[in-house]
Structures are given as C-alpha cells and as structure tokens.
Amino acid sequence: MKVSIIGVTGYGGMELVCLLLKHPEVEIISLHSHSQSGKTVNEVLPQLKKLIDLPIKTIDTKQIMKNAELVFLATPSGVSKTIASDFIAAEFPMIDLSGDFRLKEPVQYEKWYKNSSVQENYLEKFDYGLADIKSEYAKKFIANPGCYATGTLLSLAPLVQTTNIDVNSIIVDGKSGLSGAGKNLTETSHFVAVNENMSLYKMNSHQHIPEVIQQLKEWNQEISAIQFSTSLIPVTRGIFITTYVKSKQLFENGEVEKLFRTFYQDNYFVRVQDPGSYPSLKQVIGSNFCDIGVAYNPATKIITVVTVLDNLVKGAAGQAIQNLNKLAGWPEELGLKMCPMYI
CATH class of the missing domain: 3.30.360.10 (Dihydrodipicolinate Reductase; domain 2)
Structure with missing residues (x-):
C-alpha cells in the first residue's frame, strides 16, 4: 500500500516513518510539512539517512490523493481538521493521530481543546481506533486515540x-x-x-x-x-x-x-x-x-x-499502524513485532 504522511517532523510523525519503513506491505511515497517543506527528510531528520531519502513537500491534498492510497495526519490538534476536509470530501482513506476527530460532540471538543470543532457530519464519518478493542472498521477514516x-x-x-x-x-x-x-x-x-x-x-x-x-x-x-x-x-x-x-x-x-x-x-x-x-x-x-x-x-x-x-508507539504511531493493518485486513501485528529497548 502506498501511503503519505503529513506532519513528518513532529515526534509522532518521526516515529511513524521509522515504523513504516519496517512494514512489508507499505511504501512511503511522500512526506509533507508546513514548516519544513523544500528540504529533504535527511536534512531535517539526519537519523534517517540511508533509510529514506524523500523531499519534504508542501501539503497538496489533490496530489497526495492522486499518488497514495491512504494518508496519515501526524499534525497537532487544531491543524488536522483543516487539512482533513479535502480527504473527507473525497472519501479518501485517512488515519488521524490528533484529537480533532475523537470526540463525537462538538461542544466537548470546544470545551476541552479550546478551539472550534469541525462540523458534526464529519465527526460521524470517523471510527474511534482503540485498536486492541476494536475488531474491525466500517469506515474509511480512523481517529487514533490519545496516549x-x-x-x-x-x-x-x-x-x-x-x-x-x-x-x-x-x-x-x-x-x-x-x-x-x-x-x-x-x-x-x-x-x-x-x-x-x-x-x-x-x-x-x-x-x-x-x-x-x-x-x-x-x-x-x-x-x-x-x-x-x-x-x-x-x-x-x-x-x-x-x-x-x-x-x-x-x-x-x-x-x-x-x-x-x-x-x-x-x-x-x-x-x-x-x-x-x-x-x-x-x-x-x-x-x-x-x-x-x-x-x-x-x-x-x-x-x-x-x-x-x-x-510514541502504542500511544501514537504504533497504534496508527495497528489500525492500518486492521483497515487493510492484514494481521494486526504486521510490521510491529519490535523488541522493547530494555537497555
């Protein structure tokens, strides 16, 4: 599956790249960032040198949907909801790591996140992705839980x-x-x-x-x-x-x-x-x-x-990939059998 990642320079986005590089069924075809576009991923994240060498592009939703099969949003709460609207309108599969689509009542989002919510009909399109409890997903959009x-x-x-x-x-x-x-x-x-x-x-x-x-x-x-x-x-x-x-x-x-x-x-x-x-x-x-x-x-x-x-793994990027596996019908542990860093 070809995927794009928006918000690649944050901790969640960085972890997502590292984990997806080990996934046997996933190809990262584009990386995107508001603040670091125009640079290569190796310039911004030197730890990835020789592992992935892609330019960090601006966020062009039409181009992403043309080339990818699914997009991850690793952007902060308040940012994801703006970027997501094009993907939602086009019914393009998306996994959002922010809090923008987790709460089903807009008034609750506005109270706790101190920000305006997306329209309620958008919220209804998302499955809440608590991967270890949810057996399968009926929707194309997944709101990844908070850590x-x-x-x-x-x-x-x-x-x-x-x-x-x-x-x-x-x-x-x-x-x-x-x-x-x-x-x-x-x-x-x-x-x-x-x-x-x-x-x-x-x-x-x-x-x-x-x-x-x-x-x-x-x-x-x-x-x-x-x-x-x-x-x-x-x-x-x-x-x-x-x-x-x-x-x-x-x-x-x-x-x-x-x-x-x-x-x-x-x-x-x-x-x-x-x-x-x-x-x-x-x-x-x-x-x-x-x-x-x-x-x-x-x-x-x-x-x-x-x-x-x-x-950063179970509480963010790892669970997002676990959700991807469920969405795609793959074994949930695919690409995620990492040994803990005990020392």
Missing part, C-alpha cells in the same frame, strides 16, 4: 464491562515522559525544570478526559465522570498509569487477574503480568506492547491496575 486514553481504557475495559464495580470510585493517576508534550518548548519542559523533578499538570483539565469518558459510557452507561490526574516525570518517553476502582463484591484470590487474562487472551499487544508482578516502563519502551499488572485488596475491595506503554 493517556489508550492506557486508561485498556486498564478499565475488563472491569467496566464485566464486573460489578462502583462507577463513582474510578481514580486514574497517569505519569508521562517529556515527549508526550511534543516538540514545542515551554518553560516547564526545559531540562532544568524536568530533570530530577516530578510535576503535576492539567489537573482535572486534560484533553483526554472526555475521550476516556465517551468510550467508558459506551461500555457502561452508569459512568459519568472519573478522577484523572497527570504528572510529568524525567524520562524521554513512556506512560505509567495506576488506576484504582472499588468493587461491590468480594473477589476470590486470583479472580481479578484471571478476569484480565481472559479478557485479553486473544490480544497480541496487551500482555497481562503474572499474579504479584507489575510492569515497568523499560519493558515496553520502543514497542507496541501495553503491559498490565493487577492487584486486589480484599480488606478495602480496591482493584489496582498498573499499566505501561510507549506514548
């Missing part, structure tokens, strides 16, 4: 769909490496602010909150809100999420772990840990795996779920 949303939803999916939990007890504590903030420098992303430090950000206001709740409500209509906090930790990449949920029933020893293992038994990229074992960031960095460990405290009836993923 925190991916980890949170995979943490909660077995619980909210199959057990008797207190829906008002859900607490999510997420921690992310600096690459999750993108390439634009801010005062809080300077080395001196991040190194040997940990800081909480976007308390009760993270843009992935409505995305998570939207999907949770599809699984369980009783859920209306969750407590969700995010912190920045001094690592380059990776997300570490600890989720707490109170059960209404008393579980037998090992029953919760068995629930997760059964739920994800056919999922290649979700690895449930052995009882008493909990994942670390290093065991998933550089891979498309999401690793989950589960604990249950019978004294408090609290279920604790520990989830780790690479925000």
Whole structure:
C-alpha cells in the first residue's frame, strides 16, 4: 500500500516513518510539512539517512490523493481538521493521530481543546481506533486515540464491562515522559525544570478526559465522570498509569487477574503480568506492547491496575499502524513485532 504522511517532523510523525519503513506491505511515497517543506527528510531528520531519502513537500491534498492510497495526519490538534476536509470530501482513506476527530460532540471538543470543532457530519464519518478493542472498521477514516486514553481504557475495559464495580470510585493517576508534550518548548519542559523533578499538570483539565469518558459510557452507561490526574516525570518517553476502582463484591484470590487474562487472551499487544508482578516502563519502551499488572485488596475491595506503554508507539504511531493493518485486513501485528529497548 502506498501511503503519505503529513506532519513528518513532529515526534509522532518521526516515529511513524521509522515504523513504516519496517512494514512489508507499505511504501512511503511522500512526506509533507508546513514548516519544513523544500528540504529533504535527511536534512531535517539526519537519523534517517540511508533509510529514506524523500523531499519534504508542501501539503497538496489533490496530489497526495492522486499518488497514495491512504494518508496519515501526524499534525497537532487544531491543524488536522483543516487539512482533513479535502480527504473527507473525497472519501479518501485517512488515519488521524490528533484529537480533532475523537470526540463525537462538538461542544466537548470546544470545551476541552479550546478551539472550534469541525462540523458534526464529519465527526460521524470517523471510527474511534482503540485498536486492541476494536475488531474491525466500517469506515474509511480512523481517529487514533490519545496516549493517556489508550492506557486508561485498556486498564478499565475488563472491569467496566464485566464486573460489578462502583462507577463513582474510578481514580486514574497517569505519569508521562517529556515527549508526550511534543516538540514545542515551554518553560516547564526545559531540562532544568524536568530533570530530577516530578510535576503535576492539567489537573482535572486534560484533553483526554472526555475521550476516556465517551468510550467508558459506551461500555457502561452508569459512568459519568472519573478522577484523572497527570504528572510529568524525567524520562524521554513512556506512560505509567495506576488506576484504582472499588468493587461491590468480594473477589476470590486470583479472580481479578484471571478476569484480565481472559479478557485479553486473544490480544497480541496487551500482555497481562503474572499474579504479584507489575510492569515497568523499560519493558515496553520502543514497542507496541501495553503491559498490565493487577492487584486486589480484599480488606478495602480496591482493584489496582498498573499499566505501561510507549506514548510514541502504542500511544501514537504504533497504534496508527495497528489500525492500518486492521483497515487493510492484514494481521494486526504486521510490521510491529519490535523488541522493547530494555537497555
């Protein structure tokens, strides 16, 4: 399949190029950027020298549709929606890595993203691409989930769909490496602010909150809100999420772990840990795996779920390729069997 990538110079776009170069069924035929057009990809991304040598072109949607079979948008939220309109109008297959098409209610997008939404009829054309849950896609357009949303939803999916939990007890504590903030420098992303430090950000206001709740409500209509906090930790990449949920029933020893293992038994990229074992960031960095460990405290009836993923792979480019595989009818692991960079 011939594909084009728009937004190639951001972290998500860079990761997408690297991963697609390993895909046996994909040929990258064009790369596009607003800010770096006119240069070669090797000038902007020297790490790709001898791997790919294409010019970075301006964004010409008609030319892209003439030459490619699918386009990836790795552009920021607020930018994708403008570029996407031509592809949507032409029914040209597209996978968008931004947040512009994830929320089905325009008012929610405007509230959480502080920007105007696309028209509602465009939003209806997109499938929400939580690849490890969605079995197949009926539409040509996929809204790739956010990184925190991916980890949170995979943490909660077995619980909210199959057990008797207190829906008002859900607490999510997420921690992310600096690459999750993108390439634009801010005062809080300077080395001196991040190194040997940990800081909480976007308390009760993270843009992935409505995305998570939207999907949770599809699984369980009783859920209306969750407590969700995010912190920045001094690592380059990776997300570490600890989720707490109170059960209404008393579980037998090992029953919760068995629930997760059964739920994800056919999922290649979700690895449930052995009882008493909990994942670390290093065991998933550089891979498309999401690793989950589960604990249950019978004294408090609290279920604790520990989830780790690479925000640039499973949380962005890797999941986008997993979605491409599903859209094309290929095995979902095709081109994604990467060993984590443990050292």
